Amino acid sequence: MNITVKLFASFRTGRFGEKNFDCPEACRISYVLQELGISESEVGVLLVNGRHGDVDYSLAPDDTLSIFPLIGGG
């Protein structure tokens, strides 16, 4: 199935900002992270269609997955 993956901050370095991504049906976020070479310990926030998820979340076709390192501001 096809999903959209968006990367932010330091995760863009050497990778990309936004990309269509092919992955197995109902695959978990952890699979995508592994494919991208991002370790789970580096991850701060995962959003699926703008809602918080965790690495065990099962993705659906056409989902948008946004991946952030731990960031702050304000």
Add this chain to the structure above:
Amino acid sequence: MTEKIYRVNMTTLTASAEDVPQEWKTLGGRALTSTVVAKEVKPGCHPLGKYNKLVFAPGMLSGTACANSGRLSAGGKSPLTGTIKESNAGGTSSQCLARLGVKAIIIEGLPQKDAFYSMHLDKNGITIAEETELIGKGNYEVITAVRKRRGDKVGVLSIGPAGEMKMPLANISVRDPEGNMRSHGRGGLGALMGSKKIKYISIDDAGAPGVAIAEPEKFKEASRVFAKCLLDHPVTGQGLKTYGTNILVNILHEAGGLPTENFRTGRFDGHDKISGETMHDTIVERSGKPSHGCHAGCIIQCSQVYNDKKGAYLTSGFEYETIWGFGADCCIEDLDLIAQADHLMDDIGIDSIETAVTVSIAMEAGIIAFGDGPGTLRLIKEIGSGSHLGRLLGAGTAAVGKAYGLSRVPVVKGQAIPAYDPRSVKGMGITYATSTMGADHTAGYSTATNILKVGGFVDPLKKEGQVELSRNLQIATALIDSTGLCLFVAFAVLDKPEAFTAIVDMVNAKYGTSITGDDGIALGKSVLKLERGFNMEAGFNSTHDRLPEFFEELCPPHNTVWDFTDKEIDSFWDF
């Protein structure tokens, strides 16, 4: 060394040094400014009248070797909101004051003559002189001139033309190490300083005795632990240094909490053009500085120096809230134009959040169109010029909304709501509603836990847990604001208990006390209650702890609404 309270009487143009009352000895920053205001200012007074006072206090740890301890608190009754106000800023003044043994400066009375004055503070005390040359001048020129007069290292607190005109969105600028601006931004304290007819205060700490530490070895050890916590945490050690606070544009957009076109939606199509990632690359391309500290001893380095296309200095301290305000909220997709706006606002001396939201209300009113960048710069210049339109805009978001008969006006207690939609970052809504300062994101930064997953996670789209979250954060913030520590240390403190212990240990080592963490929390609670007590005597009650009713409209993309009952909001104060 004995600390002193400096009391400045602007009616008689005299200053005196007083002993610090016993009960104020271990207070600093917000705890001290709010204590002085609650004790000495009539709650019902006119904010620009003779009974109001302007109070400056360095934090409990300011002037020491503790990392990120250089915040200065300014307090008084707010000309914008009519509530008590504490606004804190970086820059060099807090450390200068602390090293001179200044516990607080309390400025009272009003000059009898129609003239402006400057104030100079050094190891010999305070002198007041009439000022003519710099009247009407912007902050950049004032700071350059004061450095020439008083030496390159002098600390400066100044107001621009907006403060002289006593506009409710006027701020107080604080010189940073390079001679650029940090700001006591919110609540119109620049108008209060303007009412006292003080153009600037210069502070020279040459020959200052320095800060007395009761137990230097203990202090050193605790400050080492604290600095290590900041450096080891990904947010305070790396993230803020690389991308600044503007890294938030993209995550708030993705999470649907980036208020756009005067809070119509939670996503802005032009987000990537104004994002922290784009800003970082632009700064690097133009040989600016992606990392910069607002005061010596800052290791977080969230500030930056942003150059224009030709590589010349344009602005610094270029923050997420400013960029959100002119970017998403006013629909301007041009980071350079927003940087020009930031420079103008620093020079005129106006709060960048209140100004940005005021401009979006001017767009709502049809004065200019949403997305009109050049029109935005023109409106900001109108404020600086003091034209009739400029005066109206200078009165802030609520006043412009009222003048144009609008109800879609995002304010609480007369202060503009900043960069997090309360329908999709619900913990922030509780903070906006209940803060003693009017809508203020820094009062209880629920975004940390709602969006960024710092200090745990509370779902931003649901009501559950938000009141408790905001309460705990507001209490902790009142404490941090009293220490002189930058609020961003909270990102490390929320995740690392040893950082909080180190703060308590440093306070104890400085004062020779033996307070506990619980005592620190109790101080935070007492500050909030003291501030609320002042507000209630000034005519505020729980009906003012409410968000504007237009937040009952759906906020795309999640189509959530503001749905807290009055009772739920009021339970915030059950502590």
